Amino acid sequence: MAYRKDSAVNWCPDCQTVLANEQVIAGLCERCDNAVTKKKLNQWYFKITDYAERLLDDMKALEGKWPDKVLTMQRNWIGKSVGAEVTFEIEGRAEPITIYTTRPDTLYGATFMVVAVDSELARELAIGGKVESEFKTYFDSVKAASDIDRLATDRPKSGIFLERFATNPVNGERIPIWASDYVLADYGTGAIMAVPAHDQRDLDFAQAMKLPVRTVVETDGEDPATSGIATAGEGKLINSGSLNGLSSEAAIAKINSELAAKKLGKAANNYRLRDWLISRQRYWGTPIPIIHCEKCGEVPVSLDQLPVKLPDATGLDLKPKGTSPLATATDWVNVPCPKCKAPAKRDTDTMDTFVDSSWYFLRYTSTNTHDAPFDKNEVETWLPVDQYVGGVTHAILHLLYSRFFTKALHDMGYVSFTEPFSRLLNQGMVLKDGSAMSKSRGNLVRLSDELENHGVDAIRLSMVFAGPPEDDVDWSDVSPAGSAKFLNRAWRVSGDVTSKPGVDFNTGDLALRKITHKSLHDIGIAVESFRFNVAVARVMELVNAVRKAIDSGCGGADPAVREAGEVIAIALSLVAPFTAEEMWERLGHKPAIALAGWPIFDPKLLVEDAVTAILQINGKIKDRIEVSPTITDAQLQALALANPGVIAGLGGATVKNVIVRAPKLVNIVI
RNA sequence: GCCCUCGUAGCCCAAUGGCAGAGGCAGAGGACUUAAAAUCCUCCAAGUGUCGGUUCGACCCCGACCGAGGGCACCA
Numbered sequence: 176m177a178y179r180k181d182s183a184v185n186w187c188p189d190c191q192t193v194l195a196n197e198q199v200i201a202g203l204c205e206r207c208d209n210a211v212t213k214k215k216l217n218q219w220y221f222k223i224t225d226y227a228e229r230l231l232d233d234m235k236a237l238e239g240k241w242p243d244k245v246l247t248m249q250r251n252w253i254g255k256s257v258g259a260e261v262t263f264e265i266e267g268r269a270e271p272i273t274i275y276t277t278r279p280d281t282l283y284g285a286t287f288m289v290v291a292v293d294s295e296l297a298r299e300l301a302i303g304g305k306v307e308s309e310f311k312t313y314f315d316s317v318k319a320a321s322d323i324d325r326l327a328t329d330r331p332k333s334g335i336f337l338e339r340f341a342t343n344p345v346n347g348e349r350i351p352i353w354a355s356d357y358v359l360a361d362y363g364t365g366a367i368m369a370v371p372a373h374d375q376r377d378l379d380f381a382q383a384m385k386l387p388v389r390t391v392v393e394t395d396g397e398d399p400a401t402s403g404i405a406t407a408g409e410g411k412l413i414n415s416g417s418l419n420g421l422s423s424e425a426a427i428a429k430i431n432s433e434l435a436a437k438k439l440g441k442a443a444n445n446y447r448l449r450d451w452l453i454s455r456q457r458y459w460g461t462p463i464p465i466i467h468c469e470k471c472g473e474v475p476v477s478l479d480q481l482p483v484k485l486p487d488a489t490g491l492d493l494k495p496k497g498t499s500p501l502a503t504a505t506d507w508v509n510v511p512c513p514k515c516k517a518p519a520k521r522d523t524d525t526m527d528t529f530v531d532s533s534w535y536f537l538r539y540t541s542t543n544t545h546d547a548p549f550d551k552n553e554v555e556t557w558l559p560v561d562q563y564v565g566g567v568t569h570a571i572l573h574l575l576y577s578r579f580f581t582k583a584l585h586d587m588g589y590v591s592f593t594e595p596f597s598r599l600l601n602q603g604m605v606l607k608d609g610s611a612m613s614k615s616r617g618n619l620v621r622l623s624d625e626l627e628n629h630g631v632d633a634i635r636l637s638m639v640f641a642g643p644p645e646d647d648v649d650w651s652d653v654s655p656a657g658s659a660k661f662l663n664r665a666w667r668v669s670g671d672v673t674s675k676p677g678v679d680f681n682t683g684d685l686a687l688r689k690i691t692h693k694s695l696h697d698i699g700i701a702v703e704s705f706r707f708n709v710a711v712a713r714v715m716e717l718v719n720a721v722r723k724a725i726d727s728g729c730g731g732a733d734p735a736v737r738e739a740g741e742v743i744a745i746a747l748s749l750v751a752p753f754t755a756e757e758m759w760e761r762l763g764h765k766p767a768i769a770l771a772g773w774p775i776f777d778p779k780l781l782v783e784d785a786v787t788a789i790l791q792i793n794g795k796i797k798d799r800i801e802v803s804p805t806i807t808d809a810q811l812q813a814l815a816l817a818n819p820g821v822i823a824g825l826g827g828a829t830v831k832n833v834i835v836r837a838p839k840l841v842n843i844v845i
Numbered sequence: 846g847c848c849c850u851c852g853u854a855g856c857c858c859a860a861u862g863g864c865a866g867a868g869g870c871a872g873a874g875g876a877c878u879u880a881a882a883a884u885c886c887u888c889c890a891a892g893u894g895u896c897g898g899u900u901c902g903a904c905c906c907c908g909a910c911c912g913a914g915g916g917c918a919c920c921a
Contacts, residue, residue, distance in 0.1 A: 362920045712868035794902040
C-alpha cells in the first residue's frame with residue numbers, strides 16, 4: 176500500500192515542498208496559489224490507484240446521500256476510461272511498444288505514432304540516432320515551459336520526428352514515430368497511435384506536421400482531412416479490412432478479440448487518478464515510520480515504538496527551505512537499524528496532513544485508547560459517520576482520501592465498513608463583498624462588534640434563517656437586528672404565560688393547540704431534512720399565532736398558550752440556546768432545556784375541521800368552498816356541479832371530464 | 846469546448862404536478878408616547894429568466910435558448 180519511487184513530482188517553490196496531484200489546482204498550489212513546478216525526487220506514495228475501481232463503484236451507494244456535485248467531481252477526478260492496449264513492432268528494437276487507445280475500432284486509421292517527449296521511451300528511441308541533438312533541444316524547451324503553459328489546450332502542436340518506424344499490427348503498415356508534449360508520459364503507456372481523422376488532437380498535429388489523414392469511420396461529419404475537424408463520434412467502419420461495415424461498437428468488440436487471439440493486444444481500462452504522494456518536506460506532520468539502513472534497506476519502525484514522535488523543535492530551523500527540517504535533528508535521525516542494529520537513519524520527511532484527516536474520525540471514537548490508533552469495538556459502535564458536514568472544498572481531497580483509507584483498512588481487517596460517511600451535507604460559505612469568510616481570509620466583519628450588538632443567538636439564528644444551509648449566503652442578506660427582534664418577541668411570550676408548569680394542555684384552547692401541533696410536526700420535518708430556514712419560519716409563525724392568542728384570543732392564562740410557549744422555547748433551543756434557556760426558566764422550569772426532550776405531536780390535533788376545496792373549470796379557479804376533510808370524491812363532485820359560480824362558468828357547456836381530488840380540488844373540463 | 850446546479854415581489858427565501866406567499870428584511874400607514882426608541886396592529890408588492898412541449902392542470906416534468914455560479918479540460 177505504501178511504496179517509494181523516483182518521479183517528477185509537483186513542487187511548490189513558495190511552500191518549498193512537494194504536493195499531491197489533488198493539491199495542484201489548474202497548475203497552482205492549493206495553499207498559496209503559486210505556480211507549481213516539477214522536480215525529480217524519491218518520495219513515498221500510497222497506492223490509491225489500486226482502489227480506483229472501487230472508489231468509483233461504491234459511489235453508486237452514495238447516490239442521493241451525498242451531493243451529486245461531489246460525486247461528479249470524484250468521478251471526474253478518478254477519470255475512468257475504457258479502451259484497449261495494442262502492441263506495435265518497432266524497426267530496430269527488440270521490444271515492441273504498447274499503446275493505449277479508447278478507440279481500437281480506428282486502428283486502421285492510425286497514420287503515425289506519438290510518444291511523450293518526457294518519457295523514457297522517447298529518450299531511448301532518440302538517443303544514438305541522427306535526431307539526438309534535435310530531440311534534446313526540443314526536450315529542454317518543453318521542460319522549460321510551465322505547467323500552466325502546458326495546460327492551455329489551444330496551444331499549437333509541437334514535436335519532432337524520431338526517424339523511427341512502427342508497424343501497424345492490423346495492416347502491416349509502416350508508420351513514423353514522433354515525440355511530442357501533447358502525449359503525457361504518466362498516463363496509459365506514454366505512447367499513442369495517432370488517428371487524425373477521428374481525434375482532434377491528432378488531427379491538429381497531423382496538419383501541423385503534414386502527416387496523412389485517413390478516414391476509417393463514416394459519419395455525417397465533413398471529411399476531416401479538408402475540414403480540419405475530426406469526426407469523433409460513432410459510425411460505420413470503412414477502409415478497415417475485416418471491420419468494414421461494422422458499427423463502432425461491434426468493431427471494438429471484434430478487434431479486441433482478434434488482437435487478444437493474436438496476443439497483440441487486449442481490452443484495458445485507464446484512470447486519471449494517480450497514486451497519492453504523501454512525503455512532505457515539513458516539520459509539522461506525522462513522521463514517516465521508516466528507518467533507512469544501508470544493509471537492510473527500508474525497515475519499518477517496530478510496533479512497540481509507534482507512534483514516532485517529532486523531535487523537540489527547539490533549535491531547529493523550521494522555515495521551508497526545500498529539505499526536511501527533521502534532517503538537522505541528528506539525535507533524532509540517527510538510530511540503530513531495528514533489524515541488524517547497525518547505525519541507520521530515520522526517514523526525515525513527514526506525511527501530508529491529509530493523511531491525518533483521512534482517519535481522524537476513527538481516532539475520535541477511541542480517545543482513551545493509548546496502545547493502538549483506535550479501538551475496534553468503539554469504531555464499530557459509532558461509525559460509519561451517519562451525517563457528515565463539510566465544505567465542498569474537500570470534495571476531492573479529504574473526502575476521496577478518507578474513502579480510500581476506509582477501504583484499505585477494511586481490506587486489512589481493521590474496520591467492517593467500506594465507506595466512512597453515510598450522508599454528506601456541503602454547507603455553503605458566508606460571503607462579504609464577493610469574498611468568502613475563511614480561515615485564510617478571516618471573518619471580514621468584526622465578529623466581536625456583531626456579538627456585542629446583537630448577541631450570539633441572533634447572529635446564529637440570522638445565519639440559519641438567511642437561506643438553505645447548502646447555499647452560500649451574502650453577509651448583507653444576514654440580518655442580526657431582525658433576528659434579535661424576533662428573539663425578543665419570542666422571549667416575551669414566556670413572560671406572558673401565567674399558567675403553572677405541568678398544567679393539563681388538553682384543557683387548552685383547541686384552535687391554538689392545533690396550530691402548535693401542526694407547527695411541531697412541520698418543524699420536525701424541516702429540521703430532519705436540513706431545511707433549517709423553513710424550521711425557523713415555522714417557529715416565527717407559531718410566535719405570531721400565540722401573540723395573537725395572548726393579546727386578543729384566549730389570553731395568557733390558557734394552558735394552550737403555555738404549550739405553545741414551551742414548544743417555541745424547545746424549537747428555538749436548536750439555534751438560540753441562550754434565549755431558549757431563559758425562556759424555559761421564565762416558564763417556571765428548572766434548567767436545562769436541553770433535557771426537556773422533543774415534544775411529541777398529537778396526530779388527532781393535525782386533523783382540520785374544514786378545508787378549502789378549489790373549484791376549477793379548465794384549470795381556472797371559479798370558486799372556493801369549505802368542506803369536511805373526509806368528503807368523498809363523489810360528494811365533492813356533486814357540490815361542485817351544484818355550485819352557482821361553477822354553473823355560471825359552465826354556461827350550459829358540455830362537461831367532457833371531471834377530475835376530483837377530494838377534499839382539495841375539482842377540475843371540470845369542458 | 847464538455848458536464849452539473851440555480852433563475853419566484855425592491856432583497857433573502859417558501860410552495861407531495863392542484864389557491865403562486867409560509868416566514869423575514871426593506872417600505873407605507875396607524876395605535877401607544879410630550880416626543881422618540883421599543884412594542885403592537887394594518888397595508889404594500891411578483892404570476893415564477895425566455896420560447897415551445899407533455900398534462901384536465903406546470904414554479905415543479907421534457908426540449909431549446911438567455912443569464913449566474915461551479916466542476917472538468919491535450920488523460921488518447
